[in-house]
Amino acid sequence: MSSYKSYPEKLFYPFKSNLDFTSGALEKGAKCWIRQLSEMIEIYDENNQSLILLESEDTIVYKVYEYEMPKEQGHLIPVTTILYPGRVGDQFFMTKGHYHEEKGTAEVYLIISGEGVLLMQTEKGDHKEIYFSKGALLYIPPFWAHRMVNVSNTDPLKFYGVYPANAGHDYDTIVSDGFRKKIVFDKNSPNNYKILKSQN
């Protein structure tokens, strides 16, 4: 077992990649995976869930490019996400949302293009909602769950992130407890959305 505090027996070598700012893809060796609506049904309001089952279960909500790094403290994981525009009823497309399993780990996002809202909350009841657009740098401190919401009707939201390789993802707590706030379409709002208290 290697330690981040001592020189490793097997040295990890530096590498260079490219971020395609048009597509949002990380090139050269990054793994790509997708999240479909069928994997996220339970995070939408109950009255909206039937809309997914009726017509759009296979729809791709977001695509992720990331490097498979050693899952050890000391390493960082670079990642890009393309979150497509769309809605389920009045709720915008969003990421599934998670706490880090290693709760004392942070994350940084840089917005490449698009606009949205970052929902954050803690297990103790704190919450914070931040609107952002291209160029925004978002800092998610340790202990804050996080979910990205695309509030555009037309444009993908593309963002680059970095997080500690030992962070891990706890999706289950969010699936069971939900987020305290939700972002819904509001045609009368200048930013196209409003923030409501969640049902659950």
Ligand SMILES: [Fe+2]
């Ligand atoms: Fe995260």
